[in-house]
Amino acid sequence: MRLILSRKGFDSSAGGCPSPIFPDGSMLSLPIPDKRSPIRYEDLCWRRRNLGELVERITKGRHRRDHRAHLDPDLRRGLLPRPRGWRPSLGQVGAAQGHLRKQGVAAGDVFLFFGLFRPVDAELRWSGPPAHHIWGWLQVDDVLSVDDDVRRGGAKWKWTARHPHLAFEPDARNTLYVAARRLSLPRLRRSVPGAGVFDFATPTRRLTAADAKSPTDWALPIEFMPRRGRRPLSYHGDRSRWRRSGGQARLRAVAKGQEFVLDLDEYPELLPWLAALLRDGT
Numbered sequence: 001m002r003l004i005l006s007r008k009g010f011d012s013s014a015g016g017c018p019s020p021i022f023p024d025g026s027m028l029s030l031p032i033p034d035k036r037s038p039i040r041y042e043d044l045c046w047r048r049r050n051l052g053e054l055v056e057r058i059t060k061g062r063h064r065r066d067h068r069a070h071l072d073p074d075l076r077r078g079l080l081p082r083p084r085g086w087r088p089s090l091g092q093v094g095a096a097q098g099h100l101r102k103q104g105v106a107a108g109d110v111f112l113f114f115g116l117f118r119p120v121d122a123e124l125r126w127s128g129p130p131a132h133h134i135w136g137w138l139q140v141d142d143v144l145s146v147d148d149d150v151r152r153g154g155a156k157w158k159w160t161a162r163h164p165h166l167a168f169e170p171d172a173r174n175t176l177y178v179a180a181r182r183l184s185l186p187r188l189r190r191s192v193p194g195a196g197v198f199d200f201a202t203p204t205r206r207l208t209a210a211d212a213k214s215p216t217d218w219a220l221p222i223e224f225m226p227r228r229g230r231r232p233l234s235y236h237g238d239r240s241r242w243r244r245s246g247g248q249a250r251l252r253a254v255a256k257g258q259e260f261v262l263d264l265d266e267y268p269e270l271l272p273w274l275a276a277l278l279r280d281g282t
Contacts, residue, residue: 002109005260008073009115016062018118018130025200029115029135033063034070037164041069044079057124070164073113075136075197083159088179088195090138091165096258097173103261111138114207116215131208132215137278138195141180150176187275198281216253223269224249230266
């Protein structure tokens with residue numbers, strides 16, 4: 001089993017600002033802009049709030065309600081009307097998909113989605129520093145080539161029609177990761193959906209250290225520390241990025257890159273942490 005820390009949602013380069021944490025602690029990862037997508041921000045609704053209006057206000061008009069949104073990963077059933085058979089999914093392409101393929105990501109592996117978030121007040125004005133938070137998960141059931149499997153799959157994959165990756169030009173690397181219906185993890189001890197979101201920000205799902213001066217200064221469970229003879233979290237093989245501090249693994253995370261992979265067969269000590277994160281957050 002592999003664990004993938006997957007960077008998704010608004011940030012300073014994609015979207016131009018963080019995603020919001022609201023005064024009640026609820027959080028929403030905003031999908032990045034995508035002119036090719038069939039979905040507009042105004043098509044999406046979260047907690048009776050139209051995302052078109054929210055995005056327009058939080059970006060001060062940089063992105064308008066009728067702009068198109070790259071709803072990916074697509075994890076929340078209630079964001080818009082769904083066709084029969086809809087399942088949560090993630091699309092990937094290009095160098096990021098090449099990295100996932102090289103790392104052997106396959107059925108049974110678990111994505112934890114993280115992004116840049118910042119608190120806002122009731123008027124949607126920024127009211128605190130930005131930080132990286134984990135906001136969702138997906139355990140892989142099917143790994144599909146968009147060109148070969150989905151587009152040629154007929155009625156079986158008809159529910160994917162509005163996924164942004166179906167609007168891409170033909171590309172052999174274009175891949176869809178479809179979620180399992182239920183999580184399968186050691187020590188989970190309860191039934192949990194195979195994909196979903198965390199509705200509230202909590203210290204246990206915050207990656208950025210509490211005393212950090214930069215969002216990329218992470219405080220992780222000590223079990224993440226690289227061990228001799230074990231491959232470290234991908235893109236983080238430079239040992240100078242890691243240090244022990246107060247019983248935690250402090251990591252100077254790379255500023256770029258979407259998919260960071262860790263082989264849990266080499267780090268089985270992390271399985272209880274992962275199971276607790278997913279069990280207690282749902």
